Amino acid sequence: xxxxxxxxxxxxxxxxxxxxxxxxxxxxxxxxxxxxxxxxxxxxxxxxxxxxxxxxxxxxxxxxxxxxxxxxxxxxxxxxxxxxxxxxxxxxxxxxxxxxxxxxxxxxxxxxxxxxxxxxxxxxxxxxxxxxxxxxxxxxxxxxxxxxxxxxxxxxxxxxxxxxxxxxxxxxxxxxxxxxxxxxxxxxxxxxxxxxxxxxxxxxxxxxxxxxxxxxxxxxxxxxxxxxxxxxxxxxxxxxxxxxxxxxxxxxxxxxxxxxxxxxxxxxxxxxxxxxxxxxxxxxxxxxxxxxxxxxxxxxxxxxxxxxxxxxxxxxxxxxxxxxxxxxxxxxxxxxxxxxxxxxxxxxxxxxxxxxxxxxxxxxxxxxxxxxxxxxxxxxxxxxxxxxxxxxxxxxxxxxxxxxxxxxxxxxxxxxxxxxxxxxxxxxxxxxxxxxxxxxxxxxxxxxxxxxxxxxxxxxxxxxxxxxxxxxxxxxxxxxxxxxxxxxxxxxxxxxxxxxxxxxx
Numbered sequence: 192x193x194x195x196x197x198x199x200x201x202x203x204x205x206x207x208x209x210x211x212x213x214x215x216x217x218x219x220x221x222x223x224x225x226x227x228x229x230x231x232x233x234x235x236x237x238x239x240x241x242x243x244x245x246x247x248x249x250x251x252x253x254x255x256x257x258x259x260x261x262x263x264x265x266x267x268x269x270x271x272x273x274x275x276x277x278x279x280x281x282x283x284x285x286x287x288x289x290x291x292x293x294x295x296x297x298x299x300x301x302x303x304x305x306x307x308x309x310x311x312x313x314x315x316x317x318x319x320x321x322x323x324x325x326x327x328x329x330x331x332x333x334x335x336x337x338x339x340x341x342x343x344x345x346x347x348x349x350x351x352x353x354x355x356x357x358x359x360x361x362x363x364x365x366x367x368x369x370x371x372x373x374x375x376x377x378x379x380x381x382x383x384x385x386x387x388x389x390x391x392x393x394x395x396x397x398x399x400x401x402x403x404x405x406x407x408x409x410x411x412x413x414x415x416x417x418x419x420x421x422x423x424x425x426x427x428x429x430x431x432x433x434x435x436x437x438x439x440x441x442x443x444x445x446x447x448x449x450x451x452x453x454x455x456x457x458x459x460x461x462x463x464x465x466x467x468x469x470x471x472x473x474x475x476x477x478x479x480x481x482x483x484x485x486x487x488x489x490x491x492x493x494x495x496x497x498x499x500x501x502x503x504x505x506x507x508x509x510x511x512x513x514x515x516x517x518x519x520x521x522x523x524x525x526x527x528x529x530x531x532x533x534x535x536x537x538x539x540x541x542x543x544x545x546x547x548x549x550x551x552x553x554x555x556x557x558x559x560x561x562x563x564x565x566x567x568x569x570x571x572x573x574x575x576x577x578x579x580x581x582x583x584x585x586x587x588x589x590x591x592x593x594x595x596x597x598x599x600x601x602x603x604x605x606x607x608x609x610x611x612x613x614x615x616x617x618x619x620x621x622x623x624x625x626x627x628x629x630x631x632x633x634x635x636x637x638x639x640x641x642x643x644x645x646x647x648x649x650x651x652x653x654x655x656x657x658x659x660x661x662x663x664x665x666x667x668x669x670x671x672x673x674x675x676x677x678x679x680x681x682x683x684x685x686x687x688x689x690x691x692x693x694x695x696x
Contacts, residue, residue, distance in 0.1 A: 198346055201342060216355060228491045232476075233497065252279045339371065344374050356383070364390070368393065395447075419450075458518070549564065613662065
């Protein structure tokens with residue numbers, strides 16, 4: 192593999208502009224004002240396929256020999272690389288077979304087909320699609336175009352770093368780059384560190400798809416058992432060998448962000464650009480906000496690469512709902528109020544002038560009532576102060592602002608107690624959003640178990656979050672563990688969660 196400095200020449204001579212444009216480096220005025228730093232957005236969402244991926248794909252394919260192009264190409268992709276390969280294939284006059292995970296947003300599937308690519312859906316993540324693509328490559332004698340672990344692909348992505356320095360010749364303190372398999376950050380870091388080594392390169396991953404961060408920390412590539420699918424563009428179980436080598440050597444730091452922070456960042460980008468980026472495209476902004484707060488940065492020049500904008504429109508419902516949490520503008524509480532005259536008034540006095548975003552109440556017994564309430568806040572630490580104020584008035588309070596069960600399900604189920612649901616276990620799953628997913632669940636389940644609760648709410652994503660109550664007799668723990676292993680869906684046991692015990696038990 193090339194030495195990191197060799198990538199400088201590869202990037203300077205990369206062939207990308209037959210299909211790509213030099214994307215804008217725009218000031219984000221609202222973010223700059225809020226963060227008290229000079230924030231710039233590298234607008235890769237403006238590319239013809241709304242993603243940076245066509246840079247590396249075209250550079251790789253433009254270096255193929257004519258006889259290789261005549262055989263046709265194949266790739267595996269969560270969507271954006273697929274569009275880059277399809278567009279490049281059309282430009283170079285060859286055929287492209289694209290293997291995509293079944294979880295790929297429909298907007299990306301249709302975009303690939305519109306560009307002339309033949310789509311095969313297989314597996315639940317990029318890694319699953321990759322293995323199937325390798326089998327098809329061998330069977331059909333096609334040329335494989337890797338989405339990240341290839342020097343020509345890395346060099347193509349590195350032209351983004353070259354453009355950033357050409358477009359802003361003044362000081363740059365840090366550049367925030369999303370990481371899936373590592374091609375983008377490897378290319379950008381290779382150029383920046385060769386030309387301006389003082390610039391900090393910060394890698395960004397989601398907390399449920401952090402294969403590169405774990406690998407760098409461990410000193411070897413770590414393969415994840417499963418990955419989160421909200422940021423489908425970075426949902427990679429195993430990073431590349433070459434991208435791992437370059438990232439470990441060149442990247443200065445990592446920031447791990449959660450779903451709420453990403454949703455808030457999508458909203459931030461929209462406010463500054465009036466464009467809607469996909470979750471992966473907002474990772475850099477989410478990380479920048481966290482990094483500025485953590486290190487107390489002021490007056491610095493910070494760049495975030497908005498690397499993609501292939502977003503399913505229906506997913507915006509989920510983004511809008513969760514952005515308030517990511518922006519630290521809403522807090523959720525479970526408050527226990529004694530059933531006596533004046534108690535509710537005392538509760539409202541604690542709430543005071545704050546806006547109530549949600550309120551759910553159901554009488555539980557003769558002595559106490561449990562209230563599920565959402566309140567507008569201006570800072571995350573305000574939630575703790577409100578909780579303390581409730582406690583000082585004698586109201587037992589649980590702060591649910593960071594509780595996934597509360598945000599995803601319980602707010603829609605409050606009051607649903609079931610005295611008959613004895614021996615109930617509450618489990619939260621991520622189902623692939625495809626025909627047969629529920630049937631697989633039911634087929635794996637012991638037919639003697641009864642489903643006592645089932646909650647699903649379509650969020651416009653290509654996976655479903657499902658809450659299930661199962662009545663499992665004592666002594667069948669081993670059977671439950673076998674069921675969960677055979678099912679092989681991501682799951683969390685929520686039976687001990689205080690939200691469940693307060694509102695649903």
